[in-house]
Amino acid sequence: xxxxxxxxxxxxxxxxxxxxxxxxxxxxxxxxxxxxxxxxxxxxxxxxxxxxxxxxxxxxxxxxxxxxxxxxxxxxxxxxxxxxxxxxxxxxxxxxxxxxxxxxxxxxxxxxxxxxxxxxxxxxxxxxxxxxxxxxxxxxxxxxxxxxxxxxxxxxxxxxxxxxxxxxxxxxxxxxxxxxxxxxxxxxxxxxxxxxxxxxxxxxxxxxxxxxxxxxxxxxxxxxxxxxxxxxxxxxxxxxxxxxxxxxxxxxxxxxxxxxxxxxxxxxxxxxxxxxxxxxxxxxxxxxxxxxxxxxxxxxxxxxxxxxxxxxxxxxxxxxxxxxxxxxxxxxxxxxxxxxxxxxxxxxxxxxxxxxxxxxxxxxxxxxxxxxxxxxxxxxxxxxxxxxxxxxxxxxxxxxxxxxxxxxxxxxxxxxxxxxxxxxxxxxxxxxxxxxxxxxxxxxxxxxxxxxxxxxxxxxxxxxxxxxxxxxxxxxxxxxxxxxxxxxxxxxxxxxxxxxxx
Amino acid sequence: xxxxxxxxxxxxxxxxxxxxxxxxxxxxxxxxxxxxxxxxxxxxxxxxxxxxxxxxxxxxxxxxxxxxxxxxxxxxxxxxxxxxxxxxxxxxxxxxxxxxxxxxxxxxxxxxxxxxxxxxxxxxxxxxxxxxxxxxxxxxxxxxxxxxxxxxxxxxxxxxxxxxxxxxxxxxxxxxxxxxxxxxxxxxxxxxxxxxxxxxxxxxxxxxxxxxxxxxxxxxxxxxxxxxxxxxxxxxxxxxxxxxxxxxxxxxxxxxxxxxxxxxxxxxxxxxxxxxxxxxxxxxxxxxxxxxxxxxxxxxxxxxxxxxxxxxxxxxxxxxxxxxxxxxxxxxxxxxxxxxxxxxxxxxxxxxxxxxxxxxxxxxxxxxxxxxxxxxxxxxxxxxxxxxxxxxxxxxxxxxxxxxxxxxxxxxxxxxxxxxxxxxxxxxxxxxxxxxxxxxxxxxxxxxxxxxxxxxxxxxxxxxxxxxxxxxxxxxxxxxxxxxxxxx
Numbered sequence: 001x002x003x004x005x006x007x008x009x010x011x012x013x014x015x016x017x018x019x020x021x022x023x024x025x026x027x028x029x030x031x032x033x034x035x036x037x038x039x040x041x042x043x044x045x046x047x048x049x050x051x052x053x054x055x056x057x058x059x060x061x062x063x064x065x066x067x068x069x070x071x072x073x074x075x076x077x078x079x080x081x082x083x084x085x086x087x088x089x090x091x092x093x094x095x096x097x098x099x100x101x102x103x104x105x106x107x108x109x110x111x112x113x114x115x116x117x118x119x120x121x122x123x124x125x126x127x128x129x130x131x132x133x134x135x136x137x138x139x140x141x142x143x144x145x146x147x148x149x150x151x152x153x154x155x156x157x158x159x160x161x162x163x164x165x166x167x168x169x170x171x172x173x174x175x176x177x178x179x180x181x182x183x184x185x186x187x188x189x190x191x192x193x194x195x196x197x198x199x200x201x202x203x204x205x206x207x208x209x210x211x212x213x214x215x216x217x218x219x220x221x222x223x224x225x226x227x228x229x230x231x232x233x234x235x236x237x238x239x240x241x242x243x244x245x246x247x248x249x250x251x252x253x254x255x256x257x258x259x260x261x262x263x264x265x266x267x268x269x270x271x272x273x274x275x276x277x278x279x280x281x282x283x284x285x286x287x288x289x290x291x292x293x294x295x296x297x298x299x300x301x302x303x304x305x306x307x308x309x310x311x312x313x314x315x316x317x318x319x320x321x322x323x324x325x326x327x328x329x330x331x332x333x334x335x336x337x338x339x340x341x342x343x344x345x346x347x348x349x350x351x352x353x354x355x356x357x358x359x360x361x362x363x364x365x366x367x368x369x370x371x372x373x374x375x376x377x378x379x380x381x382x383x384x385x386x387x388x389x390x391x392x393x394x395x396x397x398x399x400x401x402x403x404x405x406x407x408x409x410x411x412x413x414x415x416x417x418x419x420x421x422x423x424x425x426x427x428x429x430x431x432x433x434x435x436x437x438x439x440x441x442x443x444x445x446x447x448x449x450x451x452x453x454x455x456x457x458x459x460x461x462x463x464x465x466x467x468x469x470x471x472x473x474x475x476x477x478x479x480x481x482x483x484x485x486x487x488x489x490x491x492x493x494x495x496x497x498x499x500x501x502x
Numbered sequence: 503x504x505x506x507x508x509x510x511x512x513x514x515x516x517x518x519x520x521x522x523x524x525x526x527x528x529x530x531x532x533x534x535x536x537x538x539x540x541x542x543x544x545x546x547x548x549x550x551x552x553x554x555x556x557x558x559x560x561x562x563x564x565x566x567x568x569x570x571x572x573x574x575x576x577x578x579x580x581x582x583x584x585x586x587x588x589x590x591x592x593x594x595x596x597x598x599x600x601x602x603x604x605x606x607x608x609x610x611x612x613x614x615x616x617x618x619x620x621x622x623x624x625x626x627x628x629x630x631x632x633x634x635x636x637x638x639x640x641x642x643x644x645x646x647x648x649x650x651x652x653x654x655x656x657x658x659x660x661x662x663x664x665x666x667x668x669x670x671x672x673x674x675x676x677x678x679x680x681x682x683x684x685x686x687x688x689x690x691x692x693x694x695x696x697x698x699x700x701x702x703x704x705x706x707x708x709x710x711x712x713x714x715x716x717x718x719x720x721x722x723x724x725x726x727x728x729x730x731x732x733x734x735x736x737x738x739x740x741x742x743x744x745x746x747x748x749x750x751x752x753x754x755x756x757x758x759x760x761x762x763x764x765x766x767x768x769x770x771x772x773x774x775x776x777x778x779x780x781x782x783x784x785x786x787x788x789x790x791x792x793x794x795x796x797x798x799x800x801x802x803x804x805x806x807x808x809x810x811x812x813x814x815x816x817x818x819x820x821x822x823x824x825x826x827x828x829x830x831x832x833x834x835x836x837x838x839x840x841x842x843x844x845x846x847x848x849x850x851x852x853x854x855x856x857x858x859x860x861x862x863x864x865x866x867x868x869x870x871x872x873x874x875x876x877x878x879x880x881x882x883x884x885x886x887x888x889x890x891x892x893x894x895x896x897x898x899x900x901x902x903x904x905x906x907x908x909x910x911x912x913x914x915x916x917x918x919x920x921x922x923x924x925x926x927x928x929x930x931x932x933x934x935x936x937x938x939x940x941x942x943x944x945x946x947x948x949x950x951x952x953x954x955x956x957x958x959x960x961x962x963x964x965x966x967x968x969x970x971x972x973x974x975x976x977x978x979x980x981x982x983x984x985x986x987x988x989x990x
Contacts, residue, residue: 183909
């Protein structure tokens with residue numbers, strides 16, 4: 001038996017929670033527990049989505065629709081396919097972990113912090129759950145407000161610069177998307193994604209729309225060369241903000257590509273796929289090298305995020321060439337599927353990496369690699385988790401990173417061995433910067449008194465990292481439940497790609 | 503030959519009531535001691551409420567026009583809607599500024615009376631069906647505004663602002679009158695509907711040149727009332743120099759009235775020249791967006807910043823006008839209403855935070871407001887995000903509607919200009935939020951708002967409306983659309 005408005009519940013429960021928490025301003029301890037209760041309730045409810053989604057049923061499930069704005073024919077329309085289900089569950093899980101992990105980290109204005117986190121959870125679920133373009137846009141932009149506050153109020157020394165850059169940069173991209181959506185609305189008279197996907201569009205229109213969408217989503221992913229806001233935002237954000245930014249918010253960009261660019265402007269996507277593919281390959285190789293020279297752990301992981309998210313865009317856009325030029329829908333499915341697995345996998349891996357850095361930062365209040373060394377001796381448990389996540393970050397078999405990157409490279413090979421070769425460089429570069437990081441931080445002699453005095457994980461941190469570790473290993477060893485869940489949606493998308501809109 | 507028809511009085515009942523009650527309050531106020539000024543306050547509010555009720559109850563059905571005095575005075579759907587919001591914003595001015603005026607010894611009868619006269623002028627202007635009524639309403643409103651700006655007569659800044667406002671206002675009125683004389687010369691009538699009838703069929707005739715010539719002067723007058731660049735020079739100085747309560751009035755009710763002026767003159771009289779004025783307005787919009795957003799960045803005074811932000815918002819509202827259809831005017835009106843209610847929140851909070859001898863008008867005065875009074879910081883943040891046009895707030899949807907009608911009318915370039923400047927504008931709104939939430943307060947004492955309960959509740963409702971309307975603005979938009987419906 002399912003709750004009839006499960007998706008609405010998942011959106012509004014955390015938002016209601018944020019209002020409740022905001023009212024508990026003067027009692028931080030109560031605010032923490034109430035936030036935990038709301039985050040846990042949302043997560044448990046979202047599990048119903050996972051169990052209740054009928055893998056053999058229709059594509060869109062848990063559908064809700066209410067008239068919202070009559071003048072624009074926009075609806076409060078929700079509905080999820082397998083991809084959305086996976087991302088929503090990832091969102092609720094990540095927020096639960098963030099609420100737990102920020103327990104001792106945030107001491108100032110706890111209620112406002114927790115309220116921002118809960119509000120963001122609801123908004124992010126909304127992004128993944130809606131099937132109406134205007135509602136999507138509203139959620140897409142609304143998530144900036146809580147993140148703006150989180151980075152600006154609890155961030156590091158240059159937080160103001162970072163948060164303003166983050167907000168204005170992402171707003172800049174998405175506002176062009178708004179023009180595209182209005183244009184499509186005037187064309188179709190509706191705001192539903194299905195109507196947009198069915199609208200006939202000529203080549204010029206498609207090209208303009210394509211670049212408007214790219215402006216919105218490429219900045220969010222973020223793709224080279226519009227990634228520069230990310231290292232700043234990550235470095236200055238508090239740990240919880242970094243985790244959500246890396247684990248969920250970046251995924252919105254990739255999700256946007258498959259929900260908007262591919263179905264609405266397939267021909268332009270095909271025509272300009274080389275732009276995205278080239279940019280992805282540059283990100284994989286060049287940004288990988290940039291990560292190598294970082295002295296700040298958070299910056300290093302931020303750049304590695306850019307490199308890893310490039311696999312998402314690569315997998316998505318390689319599919320077009322496979323379907324259209326090679327007539328190889330199976331390969332295309334592999335590419336898209338790989339991209340989607342990479343989104344989930346990167347959510348776990350990067351979230352975990354930032355959580356680990358948060359653990360270290362809490363103890364020593366520095367993010368510089370040179371301040372650490374030989375952590376395996378004072379913190380053996382931590383070292384174990386950190387090494388595991390690092391392996392996942394460089395795509396070692398048995399971890400989730402390997403599955404996703406392997407699928408994308410395999411798909412790329414069917415299009416062009418050269419692209420596959422360049423993409424496969426990540427295995428070398430990724431291993432280089434990650435393992436070197438591990439070597440400098442975890443192994444070797446203990447470098448200073450302060451490091452020697454560091455406490456190992458407390459139970460709260462242990463739980464958070466263990467959950468991340470389970471996710472990484474589960475996808476690494478047995479990705480089938482995840483790919484089965486997303487397969488119908490991927491298949492449908494690839495079918496859509498094959499049809500020209502002319 | 504015009505004849506007096508008693509039924510006409512029913513049509514202008516709200517205005518009649520307002521003028522009678524204003525004179526009554528004028529008399530009553532004479533006999534009140536300064537300590538009894540609250541009587542004037544409540545009577546003035548009551549007058550506005552009753553006038554509003556009369557506007558509402560006697561409204562003709564949507565799409566129909568009730569005309570009085572041979573078409574001098576029109577009552578249509580637009581007039582009903584706009585008058586209600588003008589009365590609402592003036593009522594908000596009364597409520598928000600009471601403690602502010604009291605602290606400064608400005609809680610005098612003239613404040614209420616001049617505002618009521620201004621309200622009367624606005625209502626006349628909105629309902630004008632004749633160039634004479636347009637000018638009558640406009641001047642009644644403008645003269646009251648000049649006096650209001652100088653209300654704090656001991657302040658050199660106020661007096662300077664009032665003189666600037668007066669001189670430039672007189673010049674703009676002169677230009678407007680000159681334009682009106684052209685219209686009269688070309689058509690031989692002062693009646694807006696008859697001018698419209700002529701202007702609809704002038705293609706190729708010499709009258710057209712004359713009308714277009716007059717149109718240019720009318721646009722100057724309208725742009726002055728709106729504060730659209732390049733006729734915006736008075737706006738920052740007046741915003742800055744006037745007492746905050748009057749700034750609130752000028753940025754909300756006056757802008758709504760300016761919308762009425764623009765609609766009556768451009769669509770009501772010169773609809774036939776739509777192709778000419780839409781392009782002129784598109785240029786004004788571009789300039790306003792550029793000047794407003796770019797110069798606002800450099801301001802450290804919040805009132806001046808909001809003045810430039812007003813200019814940029816006028817640019818956005820003009821996007822609706824360039825469409826020149828029912829949908830376009832509806833979107834522009836929706837935008838103006840939204841803007842008026844956003845600026846009431848911003849200026850309302852500035853007044854709440856002001857103290858005796860301290861005006862909370864520098865951006866730095868808002869430092870750490872979140873620690874000192876989280877509720878008002880939250881409301882101000884809502885207002886700023888809404889002004890910036892960030893969803894899910896109301897301001898975003900207002901922008902969405904005008905962008906939609908502009909693109910629909912083929913002004914895609916203008917829409918792109920508008921969004922680029924919206925990104926520029928985002929910066930200075932975010933700076934206010936940054937100051938409130940991320941900076942440490944200059945002193946840690948909690949800020950206690952004035953204990954005027956209606957003020958607190960109304961201001962909170964006003965602020966939350968920006969949030970709620972983000973989800974439930976559809977009925978208001980429909981109302982705006984129906985307000986411009988044409989009968990038949």
